[in-house]
């Protein structure tokens with residue numbers, strides 16, 4: 018078996034996995050922000066329409082520019098994704114192309130064109146179309162991003178929990194599109210992801226607004242944005258935890274090996290404890306350094322303290338690598354708990370005390386990208402937890418891989434990693450550059466208007482324009 | 490696969506896919522071309538040029554996703570063969586598209602001292618993308634042959650496709666801008682117009698020599714007569730555009746849209762020529778449209794969607810062009 022071709026193939030396989038994981042991990046960072054940010058922008062705009070309060074328009078204008086930047090990176094990294102299937106996973110389309118193809122096709126036709134066409138009107142059209150049309154364009158872009166999440170999550174969920182098809186000569190053929198699209202894990206994954214997006218945006222807005230406050234930016238719009246985002250987070254996080262629990266129960270039913278890895282259960286048993294911490298050891302097939310809460314895992318997953326949970330030893334050769342799933346899961350939950358504590362505390366301060374203490378603002382800054390962390394961790398649980406399958410029970414990942422020479426993949430992977438590393442730094446840095454600029458910008462106006470309570474003085478909003486060179 | 494040989498559904502899909510590639514080449518063609526043409530020494534002209542494509546590039550690029558999507562969806566086997574064969578140029582093209590796509594936004598948001606660097610990234614990314622696309626086209630035409638002759642041909646194709654994109658980009662600028670920039674654009678258009686003409690002639694002859702089947706198709710019977718009107722149309726368009734460009738700016742800007750229209754016509758002609766040469770193959774001389782097609786029920790499912798959605802896409806594309814009609818102005822959020 019150990020001939021040169023097999024080794025080359027193994028290397029291609031490893032490299033393709035790393036490349037795919039790198040590409041999708043990079044891509045998802047930006048949609049996660051945008052799916053919700055777009056609806057949030059709509060909210061800001063509608064608030065402005067209702068109240069005619071200029072500071073809502075300010076919030077809108079500041080965030081729409083960040084939205085545009087995020088969107089651009091989302092689009093170009095997404096285009097890379099759509100080539101990956103052919104270049105690195107040819108076996109994927111050859112086996113399940115009849116299902117994956119149409120779902121991807123619908124995403125392009127119904128969602129991408131809608132977003133891309135109305136985006137320019139939303140971004141640059143404010144003085145070219147009526148206010149109504151502009152608001153409509155914002156609605157359509159929001160709708161488009163959500164629709165795109167719908168289709169791609171439908172496909173991803175189908176890969177987790179396939180349904181509505183039959184295999185003929187090793188190729189999947191659809192028997193029911195409805196079952197394919199609304200496969201068993203789809204509703205949970207869609208809900209969980211949309212909420213994740215809301216939380217990611219909320220914490221981003223909170224973090225950047227807190228940063229501006231600490232830098233001495235006392236404009237009303239900054240506080241509005243902070244209050245809004247903190248409240249949003251406080252509302253979404255309990256729902257997210259609830260939906261996450263349902264999601265886990267559903268996974269327990271359909272992908273028991275994944276749950277066993279998430280919980281670090283090796284041996285099928287009843288009354289399984291919840292592991293707060295442990296280090297899974299796949300060689301010895303046991304955990305070390307366990308910190309456990311007796312029976313709790315059984316209670317969560319089966320609602321019975323003596324409930325049975327299947328262990329990894331029942332799935333020899335068909336279960337995922339345990340440690341990454343186990344740890345990613347704990348990172349996601351950990352961040353979720355932090356989000357809950359932070360957002361409720363902050364809401365308490367804002368509602369009862371009417372002001373935020375500095376340490377809370379600093380925490381908000383520290384948590385600016387916490388949504389990214391939880392989202393990536395969550396996706397690693399989902400995707401690594403599905404291994405060794407690409408499509409659960411139907412197609413193993415290694416059977417789908419390209420025959421392209423490893424050297425080629427080394428080159429493309431290096432190229433992508435360099436670009437992504439560079440862009441990630443540039444993106445984060447630019448966010449703070451924009452925040453700093455907004456602090457300085459309009460300081461003169463701020464003194465005229467007192468910034469706070471003088472809505473009758475019109476602040477020239479053109480100072481927000483794209484090209485404000487005086488603002489550095 | 491199991492379908493009767495002349496099933497109409499794969500035909501519809503190959504038509505849709507071809508149309509998407511064509512629309513992509515025209516639309517993203519002009520904005521890529523504008524990117525390649527960005528002058529290194531003139532920041533304010535760079536601004537105007539980028540404003541002229543700002544509202545459009547995203548939707549333009551979506552046609553690539555659509556075309557690749559249709560290839561993936563309707564002809565998955567062909568998609569695998571083509572993109573494994575073109576693995577590295579694809580990666581380079583994507584790197585180029587990423588660079589330019591993000592530079593467009595970073596340039597106005599990063600500190601102003603860095604704006605120029607992003608502009609260069611924009612130009613370089615556009616160039617990388619057009620060169621890779623031309624190279625890929627060349628490799629495709631020679632059926633992914635590895636000989637140095639074929640690679641040489643592909644490199645030539647890279648230059649010619651870039652010239653073609655620059656031509657349509659310059660023509661776009663002639664239509665969308667005024668004053669000095671317009672005059673400059675007319676000059677660019679004139680040069681690239683000639684380069685493109687040379688490119689087309691070389692590709693036509695190479696194409697004929699590549700395979701007896703193609704030779705027979707064009708020269709093997711009465712259809713040889715069609716070459717006459719086509720050549721005439723090509724010649725007429727090239728010459729009139731050339732003359733027109735020499736006269737820019739015209740009084741009242743009469744006919745400023747003509748070079749752009751001519752560019753579209755040329756793109757369509759080239760595309761039809763290639764399509765005719767290679768039909769019914771989707772991977773030249775290896776795989777036909779019918780062998781590569783997906784299962785019928787899947788094609789049918791997308792077909793229904795496409796019939797509903799495509800007219801809507803055309804509708805809002807037109808709407809968006811109408812909103813940003815006329816000479817370019819500064820873009821404000």
Ligand code: HDD
Nearest residue numbers: 048088091092095096098099129133162165166169551554
């Ligand atoms: C949950 C959401 C989600 C997930 C899991 C993915 N995407 Fe995505 N994608 C989006 C949500 C999204 C979005 C919100 O719709 C984006 C982000 C910015 C944008 O323009 O649309 C997008 C953009 C985007 C684009 C550019 C669209 C355009 O031109 O406007 C492409 C081609 C893809 N994606 C393709 C993919 C592929 C092939 C994926 C998986 C393998 C994938 N995306 C995962």
Ligand code: HEM
Nearest residue numbers: 033034037038041042045169172173396397400401404414
């Ligand atoms: C957007 C969030 C996603 C993230 C962060 C993500 C992440 C990952 C990661 C880390 C792996 C590697 C698992 C391993 O090999 O150990 C993987 C595998 C894979 N995922 Fe996803 N994924 C996401 C969504 C999707 C979607 C939407 C699809 C398909 C439509 C998909 C298709 C695949 C494929 C084909 C593989 C196999 C390649 C591989 O093992 O690397 N993923 N993904």
Ligand code: HEM
Nearest residue numbers: 206209213216258261262265268350353391392395396399
């Ligand atoms: C604290 C309570 C939470 C619970 C109980 C929970 C539960 C889960 C479970 C069980 C999965 C894996 C499902 C599967 O692969 O079958 C998952 C995935 C995921 N989680 Fe969470 N989660 C929680 C919090 C969060 C938070 C705060 C975020 C982000 C802000 C988040 C984002 C994600 C994402 C993006 C995925 C992958 C996509 C998906 O499968 O839905 N989760 N979550």
